[in-house]
Amino acid sequence: MKFKTYKKDFEYSYALGASPAIELLQNRPEDCFKIIFSPSYPDNGGKIKNLCEKYNIPCEENQKFINILSPKENCYVIGAFKKRSQTIAQNKSHVVLDNPSDMGNIGTIIRSCAGFGISDIAIIGNGADVYNPKAIRASMGAFFHVNIEYFRSVGDYLDSHNNREIYTFMLDAEHSLSDLSVTQNIYSLVFGNESSGLDYDIYKNIGKSVVINHTDKIDSLSLPIAVSIALFWFGRF
Secondary structure (H helix, E strand, C coil), X not given: CCCCCCCCCCCEEEEECHHXXXXXXXXXHHHEEEEEECCCCCCHHHHHHHHHHHCCCCEEECHHHHHHHCCCCCCXXXXXXXXXXXXXXXXXXXXXXXXXXXXXXXXHHHHHHHHCCCCEEEEECXXXXXXXXXXXXXXXXXXXXXXXXXXXXXXXXXXXXXXXXXXXXXXXXXXXXXXXXXXXXXXXXXXXXXXXXXXXXHHCCCXXXXXXXXXXXXXXXXXXHHHHHHHHHHCCC
């Protein structure tokens, strides 16, 4: 296969960096079809090469490919892998992102979800491409610990997953996170776009609206921080 700079319509993507490549090899080796090394990368202990040998995955040193596929100079390992269709679980809690737009934010949120025990993420609308190498790298490989499913609308999502409490996070909300009581083990935490948030007209009658209170020194929290705070809070119950 001739490797090219990533595009959304590709059937494959790249895990840029040693940590994401190792997570790919350890968690989804069946999806990985090649590992590319920079000649300057010291594979300490031979960890990556041993995993490639274990799963019969070809690996090679090729700085030219590294330069083509990664815009950053500090990338020494790339894992090429095929995309797969994913379905989130009915019996697990979800993080739901409505039209997220920033690849770095997506990756950070994926990492937080994996860190706080949420393995299923729903993307509403034509949001950011979770397979973009920027998102995968920002997740530090946590991408390979979660399932992510796209839905055309929140209505489509609710049609498939209505056996749960829904919590919509917005500034003009009825409930404060710090005062919220969680009584159901299966829930969905819903967050809006980085700049526009959730559309009030669409979400006003869906679930319970929640605000994360903060001082008046800022107008709002960044999306990854809001998601992480909510995940920590709900993980207490």
